Amino acid sequence: MEETRYSITELAEEFGVTSRTIRFYEDKGLVSPEREGLTRVYSRSDRARLKLILRGRRLGFSLQDMKKMIELYDPSQGSMDQLKFTLQKCEDQLAKLKSQRTDINEAISELEQGIRDLKEYKDKGPAEMNSQKLKLA
């Protein structure tokens, strides 16, 4: 089995982040690559972790959450507790996202209405507009 090795810049480019970011994750205890002298050498599993982290980030998880969840995939066995933890976090996050989506949808509606009003105000002039329509007091 070839030992696949990655450099920090290699992974940074592949995942579209800066090497600073990857080092930052290491600081937070999310990855711990080997060292050859000072240079970091990433294994295939390090790369997988990284991928997972970035995926979690896209889904809106905090790095702390990711740290705990990622332990599910460690050399050790995926214990039931870890599994439950991850599942719970996922469901929490799902709820959060859905709530956010609701908020955003409302904001979009309000904005769209606002834009319509503003355009009308611009075209017809302030004269024949009642300020109520612009949602003022």
Added chain:
Amino acid sequence: MEETRYSITELAEEFGVTSRTIRFYEDKGLVSPEREGLTRVYSRSDRARLKLILRGRRLGFSLQDMKKMIELYDPSQGSMDQLKFTLQKCEDQLAKLKSQRTDINEAISELEQGIRDLKEYKDKGPAEMNSQKLKLA
């Protein structure tokens, strides 16, 4: 005409923010209530501004943006420039929100799938699962 007057805590409670927040907005030049000695006294128009600010916040505008946009409703006339500025900001923000919504929708789908996989993994046990399904490398 009665001069309606509000205290800082009154408004804070009405709008569900802390008085610190309101003072913070003042710091940023978003409201400038009268003073009686040191005490802030808010007028009906101050209250309207505040309402507008909070509304903007809900819609995801920055305080800076709100500051500029809010001048539209100043004693001075709502100049065409201000109107255009506001309209532009609204459209920018609308675009931002729509893009966010897309991201969130994708995240929700991914999460829902992930949750399904995790549950399956939990029930059927690790044995008959291929790790690919859990999106690992």
Added chain:
DNA sequence: ATTGTAATTGACGTTTACGTAAACGTCAAT
């Protein structure tokens, strides 16, 4: 006058996810 309640100010803390700068080491290639 004292107690209590509110308000004020200023300064520093918080959170998240990094960016940036300084100053230096390493290594391959020329």
Added chain:
DNA sequence: ATTGACGTTTACGTAAACGTCAATTACAAT
């Protein structure tokens, strides 16, 4: 021997939108 590209560390900076705290006043009621 030098150049260039990359790497390292430490430490401080950034952005937003406040929160928290402490010290100080102000004012109202007792």
